[in-house]
Amino acid sequence: MAAEGGAGPPGGAEEEEDDLGYRLFPDRKKKPQSFLVRSLFTFHNRCQLMLRMSLETNPYAQLLLAAMKQSGCTVFNDRHFSCENCDGCVSGGFDSATSQIVLCQNNIRQQSHMNRVVAHELIHAFDHCRAHVDWFKNVKHLACSEIRAANLSGDCTLMNEIARFKFGLKAHHQTCVRDRAIRSILAVRKVSRETAEKAVDEVFDACFNDLEPFGRIPHNKTDAKRAYKDFLNRDRYNANL
Amino acid sequence: MAGGGGWRWRNRPPRSCEDYWWEWRHCRGLRHAFHHYYAHGARAAAAQEALCKSERARVEEKQKYAPVWTFRKSPPPDWYLPLDQDSPK
Numbered sequence: 220m221a222a223e224g225g226a227g228p229p230g231g232a233e234e235e236e237d238d239l240g241y242r243l244f245p246d247r248k249k250k251p252q253s254f255l256v257r258s259l260f261t262f263h264n265r266c267q268l269m270l271r272m273s274l275e276t277n278p279y280a281q282l283l284l285a286a287m288k289q290s291g292c293t294v295f296n297d298r299h300f301s302c303e304n305c306d307g308c309v310s311g312g313f314d315s316a317t318s319q320i321v322l323c324q325n326n327i328r329q330q331s332h333m334n335r336v337v338a339h340e341l342i343h344a345f346d347h348c349r350a351h352v353d354w355f356k357n358v359k360h361l362a363c364s365e366i367r368a369a370n371l372s373g374d375c376t377l378m379n380e381i382a383r384f385k386f387g388l389k390a391h392h393q394t395c396v397r398d399r400a401i402r403s404i405l406a407v408r409k410v411s412r413e414t415a416e417k418a419v420d421e422v423f424d425a426c427f428n429d430l431e432p433f434g435r436i437p438h439n440k441t442d443a444k445r446a447y448k449d450f451l452n453r454d455r456y457n458a459n460l
Numbered sequence: 461m462a463g464g465g466g467w468r469w470r471n472r473p474p475r476s477c478e479d480y481w482w483e484w485r486h487c488r489g490l491r492h493a494f495h496h497y498y499a500h501g502a503r504a505a506a507a508q509e510a511l512c513k514s515e516r517a518r519v520e521e522k523q524k525y526a527p528v529w530t531f532r533k534s535p536p537p538d539w540y541l542p543l544d545q546d547s548p549k
Contacts, residue, residue, distance in 0.1 A: 290535060291534065292536070298542075318536065318538060318539050347536065348532070348535055348536065348539070349532055350527075350529035350530065351529055351530045351531075352529055359528060360528060360529060363528040377498055388497065388498055389497060389501045390498070390500060390501030391498055392498050392499040392500075393499070393500075393501070422528050425525035425526060425527065425528055428525055429525070436495075436499055438495045438498075438499070445482070445486075448479075449475070452475065452479075455475070455476075
C-alpha cells in the first residue's frame with residue numbers, strides 16, 4: 220500500500236505482507252463490520268461525509284477525478300474508496316491489488332486533512348491508471364509516485380510545514396517533498412533508509428517535474444481551480460498548440 | 461493557410477485571452493514570487509519570461525526528463541472488477 224501512503228499487494232505469507240505495508244491496515248483482511256457496529260462504534264459515517272464533501276467541492280479532487288475518467292479509470296465512491304481503522308499515524312493508502320483508496324477514519328479528523336489525503340491517494344491511483352507502476356518490487360517506481368503525491372497534493376504547502384514546526388523558505392518545498400517521500404517508502408517497505416534515499420534521489424528530478432494532470436504545482440485552492448479549468452479546456456489547448 | 465502576423469479566425473491561441481491575462485497578473489504578483497522561491501529556490505523573474513515563450517517551448521521544456529515508468533495503452537484490467545472479500549489472499 221502507499222501510505223498517505225503506499226501501495227501493496229494482497230496475499231502471500233504474513234512476512235511478505237509486512238514488507239508491503241499491510242500491517243498498517245489491519246481491516247483490509249477482515250470481514251466488514253455490521254452496519255450498526257460500524258455506525259455506532261467507529262468514525263465511519265464521519266469519514267464518508269468528509270469524503271463526499273472532498274470529492275464534490277475540493278478542486279484538487281475534482282481535477283484528479285476528471286483526469287482519471289479521461290484516462291479510462293472512472294472512480295466510484297463505493298467501489299474505489301474505503302473508510303477503515305488503521306494502525307499508527309498513517310492517514311490513508313492506495314491498495315493497487317484491489318484498486319482501492321483506503322482512508323483511515325480513526326486518524327482523519329478534519330476536512331482539510333481529508334482533502335489532502337484524498338488528493339494524495341488519488342495521485343497514486345492516477346499513476347496506477349496511466350502507467351505500469353511496479354509498486355511492489357521497484358522502489359524507484361514507488362518513490363516516483365510518492366514524490367509526485369507529496370508535490371502536488373498540498374502536503375508541502377508552507378502552512379502545513381509550519382504546522383509541523385518545520386521552518387524553511389528557499390526551495391523548502393523540495394526538501395519537504397523529498398523527506399515525505401522517503402518517510403512514506405520507509406513506512407510501507409522494509410528497506411534501509413539509504414536505499415529509500417538513493418531511490419528518491421535518482422528519480423527526483425524527473426518526478427518532481429512531472430506535474431500531470433495539474434500542469435503546475437498547486438500551492439493553494441486558487442491554483443488548483445485554475446489547473447482544473449485548464450484541464451477542462453485541454454482540447455482547445457492541444458488543438459491550437 | 462499562410463503564416464503571418466496576427467490571429468486568423470482558425471488560428472486561435474492555445475488558451476483564452478482571459479487565461480493569459482490571469483496568468484500575467486498572477487506571475488507579476490508577490491504571492492507567486494514567494495511561491496516560486498519556496499518551491500524552486502530562485503526568484504520568479506525567469507518564470508515571467510517563460511510566459512512570453514511560445515506554448516510549444518513550454519511543453520517541450522516539461523518533456524525533457526525521461527519518464528520513470530512505462531505508460532499504459534489502456535487502463536488496468538482489474539480497475540472495475542468487483543471486490544471479492546472471500547477470495548484467498
